[in-house]
Amino acid sequence: MFRHLKYPIIQAPMAGGISTVELALAxxxxxxxxxxxxxxxxxxEIEQEIVQCNASGLPFGVNLFVPQNDTIDESVHSYKERLEKDYxxxxxxxxxxxxxxNxxxxxxxxxKVPYVSFTFSCPSKEIIEQVKNNGSHVIVTVTNLKEAKIAIDLGANAICLQGVEAGGHRGxxxxxxxxxxxxxxxxISTIRKEISIPIIAAGGIINGKDIYLALQAGADAVQLGTAFLCTEESGANAxxxxxxxxxxxxxxxxxxTFSGRLARGLKNDFMAKYESxxxxxxxxxxSLTKPIRAKALKDQNPQDMSLWASTRFKEIKQGTVKDVFEQLTKELLSYQS
Ligand SMILES: Cc1cc2nc3c(=O)[nH]c(=O)nc-3n(C[C@H](O)[C@H](O)[C@H](O)COP(=O)(O)O)c2cc1C
Incomplete structure (x- = not known):
């Protein structure tokens, strides 16, 4: 599935404006x-981006959130009141x-997007079948063996196996x-023993040695998000x-605290104050915290922003995607030789 790629390195889809067309194409x-x-x-918005990627003739993927609406109950209203009062x-x-x-x-x-990945749940067998029959590879994000088996039963071509170190939302x-x-x-090693479809390993991979070790543990490819956050092509704000x-x-x-779903980010005041x-x-x-985050962005105040990042954020490199990619692959090749 990834054999035609020169390197088995995938750039993580990063919602919130970070995954730009420039980043993906680079x-x-x-x-x-x-x-x-x-x-x-x-x-x-996403159609415009797909059109641009399609026109490039390069391989690319699109990631979708599988809908999962929790019932809006009293706890949400209490949180709303508390935030309204504080802010x-x-x-x-x-x-x-x-x-x-839809x-x-x-x-x-x-x-006919070449790779379509899903997170926050697994789509139905019918939907996966439709997308595959249309010519796309289907990837489902999972976090454990139980979810991996469900994704395989429902027809996924590959799983994106997300470790707890990963930046952003848990899938x-x-x-x-x-x-x-x-x-x-x-x-990776535990799940590799149980399943035979390709595994894309994700979570806290920041350098070529990490890539090498994930491949050694049984992954077929790796997915990196945090490593690309500070590249020139990333849409992360200043x-x-x-x-x-x-x-x-x-x-x-x-x-x-920011979304109602577990996600990993830099520990800031907002997280400390509202965790409980x-x-x-x-x-x-x-949706509730959106205006607070928007104001924080306007004020350039990182203490109230969701700053998603993996456990390895201190090792982030700057430069263009080309610079970061060259370093990753040089390191990877040195371990492989
Ligand atoms: C800023 C940010 C945004 C993210 N947005 C998405 C997303 O839209 N869809 C998704 O499946 N995963 C998303 N993730 C999770 C990553 O895809 C996944 O965990 C990643 O491959 C591993 O990231 P890491 O290298 O930062 O640990 C996001 C991660 C970050 C850091």
Whole structure:
């Protein structure tokens, strides 16, 4: 499935404006596989990006969020009241939303996107079949063996196996608390013994040695997000890039405070203050905190921004995608020889 790529290196889809067309195409041009992130975008926005990637003739992928609406209950309203009081701001009443699921599925079908990946759950057998019959490779993000087996039963061509070190949201099929301390490489070796379809390993991979070790543990390819956050082609805003590299933040943590779903990011004041109040309710909490995050961006205040990053953020390199990619592949080749 990845044999035609020069390197088995995939750029993680990163929603929130980070996965630009420039980022995806630069990764594919350099011999990896670039990904667009459809999450939170309107169908018109992602269509424009797909058209540009298609025109390049390079391989690329599109990632979709599988809808998972938790019932909006009293806990969401209490969190809303608490935030409104603290910030002296009127927040939107959260409503269920499916992130334009049907419209986005139609787009990946219309443009026969070469790789389509899904996160936050596994689509039905019928949908996976349709996308595959249309000529796309289907990848489903999983975080454990149980989810991997479900994805295989439902027809996925490959799994993206996400370790707990990963930046951004956990791709668990359900919005539940987890207690996992298993490292990515342990997870890969355990799951490799049980399944035969390709494994894309993701989570805290930042250099060529990490790539080599993940491949040695049994992965067929790797997916890197944090490693590309500070490249020139990344759409991460200046305050985010600064926070990642300034030394102001010393660690990451998993939090529900910004979106209602567990995600790993730089540990900031917002996380510390609201960790015990934030309900496990996605995407309602994500809509709720949007105005607070928008104001933080306007004020360039990283303490109220969601600064998604992996446990290895201190080793991020700057430069163009070409610079970062050349270093990764040089290191990888040195370990392989
Ligand atoms: C800023 C950011 C945004 C992310 N957005 C998405 C997304 O839209 N879809 C998705 O499947 N994964 C998303 N992820 C998770 C990554 O795809 C996945 O965990 C990654 O391959 C490993 O990332 P890492 O190298 O940062 O650990 C995001 C990660 C980050 C850091």
């Amino acid at each position: 990764v594919s041009e350099n011999g990896g596989l670039g990904f667009l992130a459809a999450g939170y975008k309107t169908p018109e 002296d701001i009127q927040l939107p009443i959260p409503e269920p939303n499916d992130d334009y699921w 419209e986005k599925l139609e787009l990946v079908m219309k443009y 668990t099929f359900e919005n539940v608390d987890e207690e996992t301390n298993v490292s990515l490489n342990e997870l 305050a985010y890039k600064q926070a990642l590299q300034s030394g102001e933040f010393s660690e990451t943590a998993l939090t529900r 109040f934030a309900p496990a309710n996605y995407p309602a909490v994500n």
